Amino acid sequence: MKKRFTVNILTVLTAVLFAACGAAPVEKKGPSAKTRDSLPLLFPQQRTRIVVMEAPGTVRYDSRNRAILPSRVAGRIEKLHVRYNYQPVRKGQLILEIYAPELVAAQRELLSVSNDPAMKELALRKLALMGMPETLAAEVLRTRQVRVTIPLYSNADGYILEESLAAAAAAPSTAAPAPSQGGDAMGNMGAAAPMAASAAPAPTQSPVMLREGQYVSAGQNLFSIYKTGRMIAEFALPAEVASAVGPGSRVLVSGNGMQGELKSAAINLLEPLYANGEKFSRARVYLNGNYPAGQLLTAYIPVLFREGSWVPVSAIVKLGKDNVVFRKEGADYRAVPVRIGARAGGLVQLFDEVQAIAANAAYIADSEGFIKPDAHPSSHP
Structure with a gap:
């Protein structure tokens, strides 16, 4: 047993000695050894080269696809039925009620001359010129009751916004450059490229500034109603990309909530802008479908670079x-x-x-x- 153990020890030592004699010394080279x-x-x-560029964008309401809701009569807001901006409304929904003293007097005059056809016709025309709908005038004649308030109904389906805020929401805004990425023709996305991002603010459900008891004039625009079903997306393109595309160029649009789906669209408008010392262009794409305002989108634009x-x-x-x-x-x-x-x-x-x-x-x-x-x-x- 002891002899076998001694033989094994000698064998191991001999193998180690031969390995040490036959191996060349290894020189470790760090990064500083590179010339x-x-x-x-x-x-x-x-x-x-064909490059697929990415451009960030935001969904906005289409200012061309909105309905104006004016006050037909002058008076005091008696009852307001909307509480905040961007509240969804339906066509025919009651928005507010206006107390108009002049209309009350004109209705009483109509009832007093209703037996005289000529005077009745003149009284109805007077009410129409003062902004009272014919249906309400006919109801007054039928019920023989004077309407103290005149209702104002929504004239479209969509999202309601005060007219004082609608102009600011429709105006395009600019922002500081934001990073975006591009990819080559094989779909390989790579390093970030400087792009100016569109900074259209997401709609916020702020309280309506109109208050009950406030006076309005006849013909005053009180609300705008942005109709649903047609929205726009605004994408910011750097100057070198904008020079290679134009209206009619095809893009693929994807974004949050689309489960990776790509939808084909076309650039309808290309607007050159200058903000924060950088030139860029805003590309507008009209979208068909149900897109919530403020949704973040990404446009994939194939661009042909010849130079x-x-x-x-x-x-x-x-x-x-x-x-x-x-x-x-x-x-x-x-x-x-x-x-x-x-x-x-x-x-x-x-x-x-x-x-x-x-x-x-x-x-x-x-x-x-x-x-x-x-x-x-x-x-x-």
């Missing part, structure tokens, strides 16, 4: 307003300013023809150094 000569170089080529080459984002270093690449010249790299365009799928559009540039510019750039690029990018090959 500039080992960096891959890029040789961009001009080519056409420029495409390089990885890692090859670009941003120096304030300028963008530079590092071109290899002999054993060194020189910073060369370039003009860039759209970003999509981790790539960036490069307009200047620069060859032999470093694929990883951040490795060459020294955070403690000063990069001084050449002054004329167009002069470089």
Whole structure:
């Protein structure tokens, strides 16, 4: 037993000794062991590329698809039946009741001359000119009862909004740039691209400012009713994308609550804007269907770029307003300013023809150094 144990120990020691003699020493190289000569170089080529760009957007009410609800008579609001803005209403629903002293006197005059056909006709015409509907005048004659208040009914199905707020809601607003993403033709979504997001505020159910006891004039617009079934979506496009699309361009729309479904639509209006030092365009798309106002949407827009080459984002270093690449010249790299365009799928559009540039510019750039690029990018090959 002891002899066998000794033999096993000798065998193990012999194997370890041979392994140590035959193995080469291993040298561990950290990131600092990498040299500039080992960096891959890029040789961009001009080519056409189809890129699927993403644009954020918001659902808004269509200001063309609304009904105005005016006051037909002058008087005092006796009873208000709506409490907050964007409250859903139905056609024929009672909105408010107005007490009009002049109409009360005109109704009594109608009842007093109802036996005289000529005077009766004149009294009915007077009531119509004062804003009283014919149906109510006929009811007064039938019941022989004077109506103290005149009702105002909704003239459409939709969401009611005070007229003082409707103008502000219909006016487009601008906001600061917000990030968005783009993808290439294979559906690969990549690095963020600067886009100006549409900041249409989501409708809030604020209390109605009209109060019972408030006086209104004849013909005064009190409410707007945004009809359901037709909405608009506004998307913000950067300048380089807006220049490649136009009215009639097809887009795919998706958003929250659509379970990943993509719906085809078309750009109906393209409006150039300038906000917070950035040029962009607002694309308006008319939607058919039940979309709640304020819903966030994303538009996928296929864009054909005919100019420029495409390089990885890692090859670009941003120096304030300028963008530079590092071109290899002999054993060194020189910073060369370039003009860039759209970003999509981790790539960036490069307009200047620069060859032999470093694929990883951040490795060459020294955070403690000063990069001084050449002054004329167009002069470089």
